[in-house]
Amino acid sequence: MTDTHALYTVNEIRQVEQAALANSPSYALMQRAGTAAGELAYELLQSTEKERRVLVLAGPGNNGGDALEAASQLMNAGLKVFITLPFPTDTLPADAQQALQRAKASKATFIASDDPAISSTDWAMVIDGLFGIGLSRAIDGPLHELIATINQLGCPILALDVPSGLNADTGAIVGDDAGIAIQATHTITFIADKAGLHTCEGRDFAGAVTVATLDIGGERFPPASMHLNHPALFAKCLRPRRHNTHKGSYGDVSVLGGAHGMVGAAVLAARAAAKCGAGRVFIACLADSLLYDSMQAELMSRLASNIDYSTTTTVAGPGLGTSRLARDILGKAIIANTPLVIDADALNLIGHEPALQEKLLARSAATIITPHPLEAARLLATTTQQIQGNRIAAARALAGTFRATTILKGSGTVIAAPDGTVVLNTTGNPALATAGSGDVLAGLSGALLAQGCPEWEAALAAVYLHGLAADELVKRGIGPIGLTAGELIPEIRSVLNQLVSG
Numbered sequence: 001m002t003d004t005h006a007l008y009t010v011n012e013i014r015q016v017e018q019a020a021l022a023n024s025p026s027y028a029l030m031q032r033a034g035t036a037a038g039e040l041a042y043e044l045l046q047s048t049e050k051e052r053r054v055l056v057l058a059g060p061g062n063n064g065g066d067a068l069e070a071a072s073q074l075m076n077a078g079l080k081v082f083i084t085l086p087f088p089t090d091t092l093p094a095d096a097q098q099a100l101q102r103a104k105a106s107k108a109t110f111i112a113s114d115d116p117a118i119s120s121t122d123w124a125m126v127i128d129g130l131f132g133i134g135l136s137r138a139i140d141g142p143l144h145e146l147i148a149t150i151n152q153l154g155c156p157i158l159a160l161d162v163p164s165g166l167n168a169d170t171g172a173i174v175g176d177d178a179g180i181a182i183q184a185t186h187t188i189t190f191i192a193d194k195a196g197l198h199t200c201e202g203r204d205f206a207g208a209v210t211v212a213t214l215d216i217g218g219e220r221f222p223p224a225s226m227h228l229n230h231p232a233l234f235a236k237c238l239r240p241r242r243h244n245t246h247k248g249s250y251g252d253v254s255v256l257g258g259a260h261g262m263v264g265a266a267v268l269a270a271r272a273a274a275k276c277g278a279g280r281v282f283i284a285c286l287a288d289s290l291l292y293d294s295m296q297a298e299l300m301s302r303l304a305s306n307i308d309y310s311t312t313t314t315v316a317g318p319g320l321g322t323s324r325l326a327r328d329i330l331g332k333a334i335i336a337n338t339p340l341v342i343d344a345d346a347l348n349l350i351g352h353e354p355a356l357q358e359k360l361l362a363r364s365a366a367t368i369i370t371p372h373p374l375e376a377a378r379l380l381a382t383t384t385q386q387i388q389g390n391r392i393a394a395a396r397a398l399a400g401t402f403r404a405t406t407i408l409k410g411s412g413t414v415i416a417a418p419d420g421t422v423v424l425n426t427t428g429n430p431a432l433a434t435a436g437s438g439d440v441l442a443g444l445s446g447a448l449l450a451q452g453c454p455e456w457e458a459a460l461a462a463v464y465l466h467g468l469a470a471d472e473l474v475k476r477g478i479g480p481i482g483l484t485a486g487e488l489i490p491e492i493r494s495v496l497n498q499l500v501s502g
């Protein structure tokens with residue numbers, strides 16, 4: 001596979017796998033999967049000081065076969081390998097049967113899944129080959145207990161293909177609260193990368209993801225409709241500035257928000273817009289309380305009703321509230337048909353008001369919506385749990401319904417276009433789970449639109465830079481605990497300039 005950022009669904013991977021199996025000698029793919037896993041495990045174990053005892057968990061399908069093959073390889077490399085296979089062996093698929101024979105021949109030690117040694121041994125690593133993409137229901141009973149025990153061990157855990165219990169398409173735990181998943185430190189995923197490893201619970205359960213293509217050529221893959229975010233996808237936003245330009249060259253941003261008691265949200269969005277390159281920034285306040293921003297005197301304050309929305313990029317929502325005045329001015333901003341970012345209460349208003357939805361659908365100018373899961377649930381008249389159960393489908397539904405580039409926030413932010421194209425973001429960390437970080441993202445998105453970046457690229461760049469800034473701050477000890485949204489703004493400016501000049 002040449003497209004290294006592509007993500008595929010389980011259905012697509014099954015089709016590729018079937019075609020490859022039909023054209024490969026029997027056992028070839030499982031051998032390649034087991035070898036790739038064994039090599040990665042061996043490499044990861046090089047730095048361990050512990051006696052190199054490895055516990056391999058093998059399941060009832062081909063994922064178990066991969067694990068058994070990896071076990072043989074590690075045994076042959078001189079490690080002490082223990083295998084638990086808590087399933088009848090006579091129903092293993094043919095390839096996994098062969099892997100079992102090879103594991104037995106390697107003289108690996110088989111132990112029962114309730115052997116006290118599982119929790120009392122100081123394992124150098126656990127290899128998880130219980131279930132891969134064939135998991136069809138919540139993991140329960142003794143297997144549930146086994147996984148709970150494994151998750152308590154505190155040693156490196158290498159998951160094969162997918163951490164057992166995680167849905168490879170959605171990143172949700174199969175069966176939600178009734179289920180459980182292996183909390184891996186590393187995942188080696190086969191044939192192609194999968195979206196579920198990068199969104200929802202995926203980032204917490206998969207750890208560092210490596211892809212082993214099993215030598216299946218790119219020609220066997222359909223064009224990918226999903227990718228991981230990376231700067232080449234938004235290079236259009238990263239152009240160096242020409243000398244012969246002026247503030248008018250970089251556009252105006254007006255932040256429509258700041259109802260009484262909520263002016264701070266609008267100020268944060270406006271500061272972000274200014275520090276991320278908009279030519280001029282207005283705070284279009286609903287409340288009349290803001291005279292000027294003493295920390296950022298460059299910002300101009302106006303009453304929201306006095307702004308001409310036909311000459312500005314608008315960031316609507318931060319601290320907007322849901323009053324009748326807010327609704328009316330939001331309507332004006334929508335029909336102005338200039339670039340628009342819709343966040344926070346502006347999304348809630350749209351969720352409640354069919355008239356605003358109609359106005360939104362009549363637009364032709366760039367439109368980005370930035371819901372968190374609760375706002376997404378309100379827009380789609382469903383629950384947060386439903387949204388989180390399939391974040392990619394939810395983002396696509398929002399983009400299609402509202403004909404807007406959609407940024408569905410949360411771990412593994414999903415960016416979706418109305419045509420169904422999806423990108424999952426790779427930057428960011430829990431430091432962003434703080435009040436105001438969404439306002440900063442909205443302001444940044446508006447600044448990029450105002451500078452002429454197309455809406456799709458603006459959304460990708462904004463999400464990437466926002467997360468990267470948080471990652472850089474955390475590296476320096478500023479967060480994840482206690483990072484405040486305002487601290488992100490100068491760091492976003494710096495990572496933006498580095499990318500443009502780099």
Ligand SMILES: NC(=O)C1=CN([C@@H]2O[C@H](COP(=O)(O)OP(=O)(O)OC[C@H]3O[C@@H](n4cnc5c(N)ncnc54)[C@H](O)[C@@H]3O)[C@@H](O)[C@H]2O)[C@@H](O)CC1
Nearest residue numbers: 029030033060061062063131132133134135136137138161
């Ligand atoms: N066929 C091959 O040669 C290859 C297979 N591969 C591996 O094969 C995996 C897919 O294999 P399978 O389709 O056999 O699926 P899995 O190995 O993921 O699991 C399927 C088995 O688990 C059982 N099962 C499902 N949910 C369960 C639950 N909650 N509790 C108990 N049992 C449950 C099913 O009845 C079935 O026996 C991939 O994830 C990958 O690791 C890849 O390595 C590519 C090559």
Ligand SMILES: [K+]
Nearest residue numbers: 128131162164
């Ligand atoms: K697994």
